[in-house]
Amino acid sequence: DDPRFNAGCRVRTRSAFEVELTVALRDYRARRLVIAGHHPLQSWGERGGAFTATAHLTPAPVLGSAWVFARQAGLVPQHASHPLVHAYAELLLAEAERTGSYVFVSGHDESQQSLKLGRQLQLVSGTTARGATPVATPDEGDFAASSPGWVEVSLDPKGEGQARWLGPAGELLFARPLPPVPTAVTAPPEADGERPTAAAAPFSKKPVWQLPGAVRFFVGSFYSEAFALKLPYEVLELAAEQGGLTPYKIGGGAQTNTLRVRDPDGGDWAIRSTTKDPSRTLPRPFHRITLANRMLDHGFTATHPEGALAIPALASAIGLLHPRPRLMFLPDQPALGPYRDFIADEVVLIEQRPDEPKTGALPEHLGGAARFRDYEQLAEKLRERPDRHRVDADAMLRARLLDVLVGDWDRHEGQWRFAVTTETDGRRLYTPIPVDRDQAFSNFDGVGLMVARVLDGRTRSLQPYTADYGPLSWLVYNGRHVDAALLGSLSRAQWLAAAALVQSALTDAVIDEAFSTWHPETYALHGARIAAALKARRDRLPEVAAEYYALLSATVDVVGSERADRFDLWFEAQGRVRVTVRPGRGGAPWFDRLFEPGETSEVRLYALGGDDVLAVHGAPLRGLTLRFVGGPGDDTVTAAA
Numbered sequence: 001d002d003p004r005f006n007a008g009c010r011v012r013t014r015s016a017f018e019v020e021l022t023v024a025l026r027d028y029r030a031r032r033l034v035i036a037g038h039h040p041l042q043s044w045g046e047r048g049g050a051f052t053a054t055a056h057l058t059p060a061p062v063l064g065s066a067w068v069f070a071r072q073a074g075l076v077p078q079h080a081s082h083p084l085v086h087a088y089a090e091l092l093l094a095e096a097e098r099t100g101s102y103v104f105v106s107g108h109d110e111s112q113q114s115l116k117l118g119r120q121l122q123l124v125s126g127t128t129a130r131g132a133t134p135v136a137t138p139d140e141g142d143f144a145a146s147s148p149g150w151v152e153v154s155l156d157p158k159g160e161g162q163a164r165w166l167g168p169a170g171e172l173l174f175a176r177p178l179p180p181v182p183t184a185v186t187a188p189p190e191a192d193g194e195r196p197t198a199a200a201a202p203f204s205k206k207p208v209w210q211l212p213g214a215v216r217f218f219v220g221s222f223y224s225e226a227f228a229l230k231l232p233y234e235v236l237e238l239a240a241e242q243g244g245l246t247p248y249k250i251g252g253g254a255q256t257n258t259l260r261v262r263d264p265d266g267g268d269w270a271i272r273s274t275t276k277d278p279s280r281t282l283p284r285p286f287h288r289i290t291l292a293n294r295m296l297d298h299g300f301t302a303t304h305p306e307g308a309l310a311i312p313a314l315a316s317a318i319g320l321l322h323p324r325p326r327l328m329f330l331p332d333q334p335a336l337g338p339y340r341d342f343i344a345d346e347v348v349l350i351e352q353r354p355d356e357p358k359t360g361a362l363p364e365h366l367g368g369a370a371r372f373r374d375y376e377q378l379a380e381k382l383r384e385r386p387d388r389h390r391v392d393a394d395a396m397l398r399a400r401l402l403d404v405l406v407g408d409w410d411r412h413e414g415q416w417r418f419a420v421t422t423e424t425d426g427r428r429l430y431t432p433i434p435v436d437r438d439q440a441f442s443n444f445d446g447v448g449l450m451v452a453r454v455l456d457g458r459t460r461s462l463q464p465y466t467a468d469y470g471p472l473s474w475l476v477y478n479g480r481h482v483d484a485a486l487l488g489s490l491s492r493a494q495w496l497a498a499a500a501l502v503q504s505a506l507t508d509a510v511i512d513e514a515f516s517t518w519h520p521e522t523y524a525l526h527g528a529r530i531a532a533a534l535k536a537r538r539d540r541l542p543e544v545a546a547e548y549y550a551l552l553s554a555t556v557d558v559v560g561s562e563r564a565d566r567f568d569l570w571f572e573a574q575g576r577v578r579v580t581v582r583p584g585r586g587g588a589p590w591f592d593r594l595f596e597p598g599e600t601s602e603v604r605l606y607a608l609g610g611d612d613v614l615a616v617h618g619a620p621l622r623g624l625t626l627r628f629v630g631g632p633g634d635d636t637v638t639a640a641a
Contacts, residue, residue: 022095026250029100030338032159032181036105039078040124041089041117044144045109046071048080050136078108094279096120099250099342101179103163105153111135112151112165114143114176121179123163125151143174153178182338199235199329203227203305205275205346209298219295220446222302223526231519233347236271236328238335241350245269247339255300257343259336266358271330274347276300302444302462304526306518308349308437311406312365313514317505318398321367321419321433325351354417354433367419367431375413378430379485383608386561386590387583391418392431396486397498399432401545404475405506405537406440409461411479432486441465441530467536472547488556489593492549499545506538555602558591564610564633568640569626571618577626579603584610597623607631615640 011017025033044050049072056065074081080089096102101119106126110133113124126132127148135144148168155161159181165173202208208228211219238245238261245261257273278296279288308325315322332344354362354372361368373381381389403411411434418430444462452459461477463470476483511534515527537544560567564584571577575597580589595603602625605614611633617640620626628637 018091021092022099025095025099025102028102029250029342030182032103032155032161032178033100034103034105034153035092037092038106039080039085039088039108040106040113040115041093041104041120041122042115043080043109043122043124044113044115044135044138044142045111045124045126046133047078047109052134052136054134093117093120100182100338103153103178105151109133109135112143112145112147112149112173113138114163114165114174116141119179121163121176123151123153125149125165143176145173147173149173197235198232199331200230200232201329201347202230203274203347205273206297208301209294211298216446218446218448219298220302220444220449222298222443222445223304224298224301226305226522226525227301229519229521229525231521233327233329236330236348236350238333242267242269245335247335247337250339250342259339259343260353263357265360267360267362268353268355268357270351270353271343272349273343274305274327274349302442303438304441304443304530306522307406307440307442309517310514311402311437311440313510313517314402314406314506315434316365317507317510318402318502319505320395320399320402321354321431322365323351323354323433323435324365325349325437354419354435366433367421369419369421369431371420372433373418373420373430375416375418375482378418381428381430382485383559383562385563386581387587388426389428389430390590391486392429393487393490394494394498396432397490397495398502399434400476400479400483400487400548401499401502401541403434403479404469404472404544404548405502405534405541406437407442407463407465407475408437408439409442409463409475409478410439411476411482413482415479416482441534443526465530465533467533469537469540469544472544473551476548476551483552484557485559487552488558489591490549491593492546492553492596492599495545495549496542499542503538503541508535511535511538550599553595553599555604556593556595556600557604557606559606560608560610560612560631562609565607565612567605567607567612567614567628569614569616571616571621575621575623577603577621577624579605584613595624597621600624602627604629607633607635609633611635613638 011020040048042048046055051068055068058064070076071079072081074083074086076082078085080086097118097120104120104122106122106124108126109124110127111124113135115122115138132146132148135146138144143165145165149166152164152166153161160178162175162177164175167173204227208224210224210228242263244264247259247261249260251258251260251270255276259271261269261271263269278293278300306327309327312322312324327347327349330344330346330348332340336344352362352366354366356362356371361370378391415434415436417433417435419433421429421431423429443465445464449459449462453462460471460474463475469475511531515523515531518527558579558581560581566582566584568580569577577595579591579593579595581591582589604627606629608631610631612631612635614628614635614637616637
């Protein structure tokens with residue numbers, strides 16, 4: 001195997017392929033998308049499992065039957081029953097049925113076929129020159145011919161068209177129109193008062209599993225009672241909201257349906273269903289098991305249905321940029337266009353995304369900046385020119401302290417956006433915007449999870465929300481890479497100052513105001529307990545911030561840039577070590593931190609591209625391990641005077 005085969009390709013695993021496939025299907029849902037792949041989703045030919053009597057006699061009786069049974073049992077690669085081929089076809093068909101109607105074109109089977117699979121159309125043409133293999137009798141409306149030939153797909157500029165199967169001499173074997181391309185429908189104007197402005201609905205479209213008390217004691221109560229409440233919501237009319245919202249693509253993650261829409265200024269909005277689909281999370285074939293789906297459905301109720309609504313007031317109080325989500329009821333309406341069967345007649349969360357509009361500026365709570373970057377784009381800028389690009393580390397620290405206050409454990413790299421502004425010296429400043437607050441105040445209680453946290457490290461981030469923070473290392477575990485990259489320059493004094501600021505800003509009045517955004521019925525169930533727990537956590541914040549700092553400071557990575565850098569190590573009194581990093585050509589340091597021997601046991605200096613220099617000042621002392629990892633350039637280590 002050539003190790004360079006996947007060089008430059010971001011899709012190197014099956015899970016990455018599934019993500020890219022899902023994104024492509026969603027992005028092109030309202031356009032003609034033709035998906036070409038070697039293996040068909042289903043087939044009336046032998047490789048699809050449809051064997052004729054002739055197959056049992058070839059190459060000889062008994063032997064032919066054994067070969068047929070081996071292929072039907074999934075023992076032979078390249079056949080539909082093989083686990084990998086079956087999983088591939090099942091994934092494509094399930095995701096396609098979930099998101100739209102597409103045309104799949106395949107070869108593999110040496111025959112000519114047309115199959116209607118739900119809303120999907122499968123075209124097969126697997127041989128042009130040599131003899132074809134036998135096919136079974138297709139279902140009514142399908143086509144299968146044991147003949148050489150080819151299929152022609154003709155499309156007009158709008159994507160409409162037909163498929164024609166032609167035989168060896170060009171004779172027409174079969175023809176059928178392609179499924180129509182979904183088109184947007186302009187909503188007709190409606191008279192005042194014609195549609196209701198409010199509607200009552202449960203938070204989830206699916207029935208919520210209300211378990212007996214003894215069962216809840218083991219599997220957890222979570223917030224299932226809140227999910228089952230039928231509450232009033234303002235109706236979301238796309239034609240009227242924000243001057244008119246126009247759907248343009250599907251977004252979101254694996255569990256929820258999300259519709260992306262634009263306002264007249266080009267501002268980007270997300271409308272996310274509050275109903276989650278467990279079958280997208282469960283591995284195949286477990287996604288078919290009803291009990292597994294029901295259990296995971298119950299697990300989703302560990303996230304509070306209105307938790308995200310309390311975050312804006314808390315974020316504003318401590319000076320953080322933030323989205324402002326709202327819960328609304330989205331009825332079926334012509335303005336949804338081709339997405340009417342994707343998301344409608346349900347409670348949704350709508351919020352403006354931190355992306356630059358075509359005209360005008362974003363509201364101040366999103367920074368009002370002209371440009372925004374995600375975490376990966378920021379990381380790339382920091383690798384290229386850290387002297388020209390810097391993160392607002394103080395704001396980042398306040399954001400992470402808010403995360404631990406509200407128990408938001410899932411703050412991985414994809415949960416951040418950054419507003420980009422230009423400072424007076426020309427440098428670019430990146431101010432963090434935490435997004436996707438689904439896990440705020442999540443409550444993973446129950447004896448079963450308590451036992452699981454002891455036995456399986458993967459579940460230890462799933463903690464109940466109480467006055468006690470629980471194991472801090474697991475609360476911040478999913479954000480460990482973000483913390484290491486963006487908080488490594490801050491001192492203990494800066495951490496404690498930030499904790500004191502957050503603690504003083506989040507007064508009882510601010511916290512009570514934050515929970516006033518909840519429905520009274522929801523607050524009556526859990527609000528008072530959650531607010532009391534938040535106030536207790538606030539009171540302990542300086543102590544927890546010190547623990548958080550100690551956790552991150554035990555081992556610190558200092559990463560250089562892709563250009564030439566100069567690392568300076570200054571060994572000072574009492575075992576302290578100061579580390580600075582500046583451009584190799586000179587200038588002010590872009591990293592400067594004094595490490596204390598009682599706080600840090602190891603510092604790792606990573607030189608990336610360029611010819612880097614490590615200059616050592618003074619005599620190294622015991623107690624603090626320093627590692628210098630060179631890059632591909634001509635790096636040198638010197639003892640400076």
